Amino acid sequence: MPQAFDRILIVMMENQYRNYVLSDAFMGKLARAGMSLTNSFGCFHPSQTNYVASLAGELCNVTNDDAPTTPLPQQTLIDRIEEKNVSWKAYMEALPPELWNENWAKPTYPAADAPLAQYPNSNDALARYFRKHNAFASFRTIQSNPDRWAKIVDENQFWNDVENGNLPQYSWFTPDIWNDGHYLYNTHFDTNPRTRLVPQLSAWLEYVFLGDPGVENVQGAQASGVANIGLNLDVDLLLSDPEKAWKASRVPEGTLIMITFDEADYDAVGYDTNYDGPNQIYSVLLGDMITPGSTWDRPFNHYSLLRTIEKNFDLNSLDRNDKDAGWVRGLWGQTYDWSKPQQADLPLGQVAEAALCGDVPCLVTDTDGALVTSRLEGGQWSAPVPTGFALPQGDVRLTAFKDSVMLVMPRDDGGFVFSLSRDGVHWCDPRPMPDDIRGSNLTLLGYRDIGDKDAAKAMVCWQDPQGFIFSSVFDGEWGTATPVGQLSDGPMALGQLGPSLFLVYKERNTQVMRVTSYNLAAFNVLVAKDFAGNPAPDNNTTQYAWAVADFEVGNFAKKLSALKNEYLADGKLTLATMDGELHLVHRAAYADTPQAYDTVFGLTGILTPGSERSNGFGSLDQAGWTREQQIPGVSLPAGGLHALCPDGADGLVMVWPGADTMMWSRAAYHRTA
Structure with missing residues (x-):
């Protein structure tokens, strides 16, 4: 089967029902500019479980947000990707400068040697990075390999890779704890219901990640030496002239971008809405191979995402929940x-x-x-x-x-x-x-x-x-x-x-x-x-x-x-x-x-x-x-x-x-x- 896309970039946001997100003007427009997955679900609760599922094809008996203090032994998508020489990186915004630890090569190690659960860890600076949103750092097959560990990098490396045409075939991008809509800016506090956090993540997507804000307008960007920030994707132009919009952007040709969420707002209180369903989430595919305004109605979850990637790059399955999952046949122009x-x-x-x-x-x-x-x-x-x-x-x-x-x-x-x-x-x-x-x-x-x-x-x-x-x-x-x-x-x-x-x-x-x-x-x-x-x-x-x-x-x-x-x-x-x-x-x-x-x-x-x-x-x-x-x-x-x-x-x-x-x-x- 021919490839439907040359590379994929997954951006995972936090904890919103689908209709919470669609009610935001920009996020609704973004859905119309791509292929909206109208029947998309998270796999479990809370957040960490879905990041794990997206990589391993199973929950690995993770049922809460505590970062594992011993490495998870299961195989992951990275093992299948490297078998076929598919390039990859995991980009984590606000990633701490954590060098590979030689103790991680051992089958077991003291809990004190586990990768950082969050960073910073001081009382005068709130953490922006959380390992619960970085499943790559919790698996033995990645922890134990210094070359693989070196492929978990920060947002500055992402913008440099985009600028220099080095974006790999598989990319994962986790925004920090504020830009992904988990907490209110400059706090470790969320709202209940979480509807007030949608404009926050939407603004970051529109004006920073998909925008062209200029390095001088983004804190720390100039000091990092990044030449440009933002993919410069004009979503309004995407709706009227997709070919022109993609050519004017910094997105490499043949790149499929997935904007999705880990899970829905499962503990919402006091929000009477016609939401789509428990744990139903917003998921949109964008790319020069996508017809704006298209939809995919088949049930889809993080295991379906794995299967779609496996199909595209001709990867072996993990023989877990990915093996028999559905996949987005619409990317290959298939209709039923x-x-x-x-x-x-x-x-x-x-x-x-x-x-x-x-x-x-x-x-x-x-x-x-x-x-x-x-x-x-x-x-x-x-x-x-x-x-x-x-x-x-x-x-x-x-x-x-x-x-x-x-x-x-x-x-x-x-x-x-x-x-x-x-x-x-x-x-x-x-x-x-x-x-x-x-x-x-x-x-x-x-x-x-x-x-x-x-x-x-x-x-x-x-x-x-x-x-x-x-x-x-x-x-x-x-x-x-x-x-x-x-x-x-x-x-x-x-x-x-x-x-x-x-x-x-x-x-x-x-x-x-x-x-x-x-x-x-x-x-x-x-x-x-x-x-x-x-x-x-x-x-x-x-x-x-x-x-x-x-x-x-x-x-x-x-x-x-x-x-x-x-x-x-x-x-x-x-x-x-x-x-x-x-x-x-x-x-x-x-x-x-x-x-x-x-x-x-x-x-x-x-x-x-x-x-x-x-x-x-x-x-x-x-x-x-x-x-x-x-x-x-x-x-x-x-x-x-x-x-x-x-x-x-x-x-x-x-x-x-x-x-x-x-x-x-x-x-x-x-x-x-």
């Missing part, structure tokens, strides 16, 4: 759409289940009282082939499993059987599932267990007669029934995105869809400490357990109230994953609304709280979906019968009953001109 519906020339039936068998979509339907299969090859569905199984009464479910497909069917006594097939045509004799797996509204998923070396496993969820949801895992044999901790009285769907499984299900007595999560990865398990460094077990997160809470499926807009008539479903729900995205397809809720809708979840690193008293940081409480998109030309019958699965080529395939035959459509990203 559904193809025109086509006839599948398959008989109508009561069943429609699809899954990927190897790289080929396989469909199970029924005709003349028997289950049949068909394969999508060469753009055509093959003629139906009998499975040897009669059409049962109840839920039939199909999923990809290893290089095969798994079919689960009900028994007459309320239990289930399952069968495997390597080609979707020839099936093994059905095997009974344990007697405690019995009930209704079954859903099935084959998945990669990230916590068990990507082992292939499967999970079923079902409801008992009272509506309580249970799950069981298949790892050669089916495990015992495990309570999910939620209730439903209708259809459910299981899906995977990266290290998390997601269960979407109908809310009891309504048509609202709800979702809960199940974490597979040890690196997303936290043993939490509070902001004072004390154990905070209520905020611990779990592995191989369902989250204790569930949430409505929805897009954060006016606290969901503006969308109260969306995200309502009638009948069958399906989930399918394409690269970095989990798609949910369903029928609209009413008899006279047969339209099918597609909505997307795209955030990796979702944590699963183990206590009802959890603060909810990093969980589904702080994550949103895209707005629903109607799938063109698709009308579903009452009950929403359809099938959905990956197409084997970074897209999706959907099948549903038409008037006389089964219909199908394909969804994928396409490069626009």
Whole structure:
């Protein structure tokens, strides 16, 4: 894949909700001058956690703002960057003159030898630099290497590199504690809510960082020997004549600038706003490759930023939350759409289940009282082939499993059987599932267990007669029934995105869809400490357990109230994953609304709280979906019968009953001109 940008410059600001920032005149204008990421989120709270996540692809069990006194052992983006000889520097405004310490080359060292947590450290001078905003200085692979440590430099080096054409391919810029909007100027005091700090950071961006203030007008600049300060980017001109604006600026050609925030104002008091959502942040991309006024609506967080950088520079992943994260495909000119519906020339039936068998979509339907299969090859569905199984009464479910497909069917006594097939045509004799797996509204998923070396496993969820949801895992044999901790009285769907499984299900007595999560990865398990460094077990997160809470499926807009008539479903729900995205397809809720809708979840690193008293940081409480998109030309019958699965080529395939035959459509990203 060709590069979308030659270099990237990331500027991270502090602690604001997206709409706090958009309400500022300049920041709103800046968003219109670039590509606005309308569904962008922080990963956790407080600040330091997000800086760590942006570099390591995980939280590294950091849960507060205390600068680590022992180095973090995890690999970082810098390790992947240097593997491919990509140049980099981390620029820290007000960075102290801290020389490399030879003790840092040792596996452990005294806490007194740890890099400075803040600077200055005197009573008569307030600190401007804080290591909690400089994650580079906290990782062993950087601390232990004097050459890497030397690439953490101050703002004067940044302006010299810009002036001399030496800006590296990857640059990170952290403003000082005032210019990033963390504290009021000349204080260590913030406001609650933090809205009064937005004009402060906005003015610095407009008149200093993106401006052309002159070195004589910036304290200490002349003494440092810097020739120029400011990127001289005229944002008004950028809106009217982008080519002229970029040529007149000091920004090197092909540079992507990201202005973003670490997290939202999570402890705001007394601010009644239609903010976009908990931990939703302002993120804007600027560059000569960006069309002003463009947007990217896919869910995005700091792990998505890592994945975008990895894609651009062809880097290996960290095998953490970055690996399966979404990425800004819009930078490569890609747009998502559904193809025109086509006839599948398959008989109508009561069943429609699809899954990927190897790289080929396989469909199970029924005709003349028997289950049949068909394969999508060469753009055509093959003629139906009998499975040897009669059409049962109840839920039939199909999923990809290893290089095969798994079919689960009900028994007459309320239990289930399952069968495997390597080609979707020839099936093994059905095997009974344990007697405690019995009930209704079954859903099935084959998945990669990230916590068990990507082992292939499967999970079923079902409801008992009272509506309580249970799950069981298949790892050669089916495990015992495990309570999910939620209730439903209708259809459910299981899906995977990266290290998390997601269960979407109908809310009891309504048509609202709800979702809960199940974490597979040890690196997303936290043993939490509070902001004072004390154990905070209520905020611990779990592995191989369902989250204790569930949430409505929805897009954060006016606290969901503006969308109260969306995200309502009638009948069958399906989930399918394409690269970095989990798609949910369903029928609209009413008899006279047969339209099918597609909505997307795209955030990796979702944590699963183990206590009802959890603060909810990093969980589904702080994550949103895209707005629903109607799938063109698709009308579903009452009950929403359809099938959905990956197409084997970074897209999706959907099948549903038409008037006389089964219909199908394909969804994928396409490069626009």
